[in-house]
Amino acid sequence: MLNGDLNKMKEIIITKAEDVKGTKEDEIIYLIGNKEGEGKNTLYKNMEILVADGSTGKITSIPLSNNEGYNPKLSIGSYKIKENKEILFIAESSVGNGNLSAEIFDFDGEKVVKIFSVDYFNNSNVFEVNYIDDYTVNLIDNRRNLLYKINLEFKGKKYLDEIYNEKGKLKKTIKGRVLPIENISLVKDILTDIIDIILIQKIVGKNNSDIIGKINTLIKFNGSTFGEKDTEISIMGERVSGDIDRERDYYNYDFTKLDFIESECVSNLRIERAIEKEFSLNPNKDKVKYLYNKISLSKNKDNILVYLEGPRFCSNNGCTLVILQAKGNEYNIISKIENIINPIIISDNKSNGYKDIIVRVLNNSKEELRVLKYNGNSYPKDPFKEEKLKKGSRVSGIAVISDDLFYRKGIEYK
Numbered sequence: 001m002l003n004g005d006l007n008k009m010k011e012i013i014i015t016k017a018e019d020v021k022g023t024k025e026d027e028i029i030y031l032i033g034n035k036e037g038e039g040k041n042t043l044y045k046n047m048e049i050l051v052a053d054g055s056t057g058k059i060t061s062i063p064l065s066n067n068e069g070y071n072p073k074l075s076i077g078s079y080k081i082k083e084n085k086e087i088l089f090i091a092e093s094s095v096g097n098g099n100l101s102a103e104i105f106d107f108d109g110e111k112v113v114k115i116f117s118v119d120y121f122n123n124s125n126v127f128e129v130n131y132i133d134d135y136t137v138n139l140i141d142n143r144r145n146l147l148y149k150i151n152l153e154f155k156g157k158k159y160l161d162e163i164y165n166e167k168g169k170l171k172k173t174i175k176g177r178v179l180p181i182e183n184i185s186l187v188k189d190i191l192t193d194i195i196d197i198i199l200i201q202k203i204v205g206k207n208n209s210d211i212i213g214k215i216n217t218l219i220k221f222n223g224s225t226f227g228e229k230d231t232e233i234s235i236m237g238e239r240v241s242g243d244i245d246r247e248r249d250y251y252n253y254d255f256t257k258l259d260f261i262e263s264e265c266v267s268n269l270r271i272e273r274a275i276e277k278e279f280s281l282n283p284n285k286d287k288v289k290y291l292y293n294k295i296s297l298s299k300n301k302d303n304i305l306v307y308l309e310g311p312r313f314c315s316n317n318g319c320t321l322v323i324l325q326a327k328g329n330e331y332n333i334i335s336k337i338e339n340i341i342n343p344i345i346i347s348d349n350k351s352n353g354y355k356d357i358i359v360r361v362l363n364n365s366k367e368e369l370r371v372l373k374y375n376g377n378s379y380p381k382d383p384f385k386e387e388k389l390k391k392g393s394r395v396s397g398i399a400v401i402s403d404d405l406f407y408r409k410g411i412e413y414k
Helices: 118-124 157-163 269-279
Strands: 011-018 027-036 043-052 059-063 069-077 086-093 100-108 111-117 127-132 136-141 146-151 175-178 183-188 195-204 211-221 226-235 254-260 289-298 301-309 319-327 330-351 354-363 366-372 394-400
Touching: 011 069, 027 069, 043 086, 069 183, 100 118, 100 183, 111 118, 127 195, 136 211, 157 254, 269 289, 269 301, 269 319, 269 330, 289 330, 289 394, 301 330, 330 366, 354 394
Parallel strands: 254 394
Antiparallel strands: 011 027, 027 043, 043 059, 043 069, 069 086, 086 100, 100 111, 127 136, 127 175, 136 146, 175 195, 183 195, 195 211, 211 226, 289 301, 289 354, 301 319, 319 330, 330 354, 330 394, 354 366
8 A cells, every 4th residue: 555645545556766757866656556356367447657756756646548457567768869768558458358558658847748659559540451362361551551462371271261262262251450459569779778669469350369460560759759660561470561472381381279479578697698608608799689488398397498699690591599498596508409480389299298399491592391309308400300390280389489570689698
């Protein structure tokens, strides 16, 4: 419970200490609200932000447009070039549909200015999703007057046979849609420390669980508000705007039972030390960036998959994946896999007690999927020597490090 001038009926959800008013003193930022439920099902209501001035202690209340939700977060950072930092509030919708509410607040002297809202963005983006003949979907961005084509062959034969005849003609009219913002990724410029925002939306077809693509929109502060700088339409991490290469090998597989997760965005000292030790890295010389996810490859074993980028780890065919396993307070590298492209698929199938890993490789400029099986000691280092994934396979599991590397360049090793 809060004391004194703070609200006695509400609980503190989050507390931060940062200079958000340009006083050169840290303000204390509170997110407060009423809590209902426990654990993952905790719903917070009547949320608001309170800022205690670092010099005077004066309290400023910041009301929120959407003050109910799950898993609320506060992120304090520099979203524009200015001495003080701004406050980003994020929460999952109280309706439980996976949509996000997000707002950014800036202090202009003692005045609070809202400089970004997801509500505005959702209302200002108008898409049409139309199924057409030849296993194709037209994604029309009416506001930007852009057309994207999405090839549906990756969805598999059973899916296509339900909506197309044997000649590839639609059996009936189908319209999909673009869902509201479901995730937000923050990207910091390492030279200026200015944070840009990537807004992530799903493209769905027959229903909301029929995911056929993803839209990533990069936005930057343009002097008075946030404006869009680039839009990326992707499936399996690939750009699909414009012409579609129908020869890509993965169109012959069914990925409808595959979940995609992006990499962690916080640096991990233990990971860096393990990589530094294994490859004898010099922090002042070697330029390395990495992306990682924590996942269990076998029963009672916690693993970390780390995708390494840099001159020592990448070739024209891809980059290097290392697999770490916890041992006490350290991580040991149990496998190194070279020349692969993200995302990395962790299959539900197992070999020798460990889950199979499916990786993308470039073979004479053509993409292929190879299956890596645990041999009792490690996973194979050279994916080109391993078997191809059989065409027509239905793949179930999790695709990790599924970031679009057009935007996400990894965590810098220091």
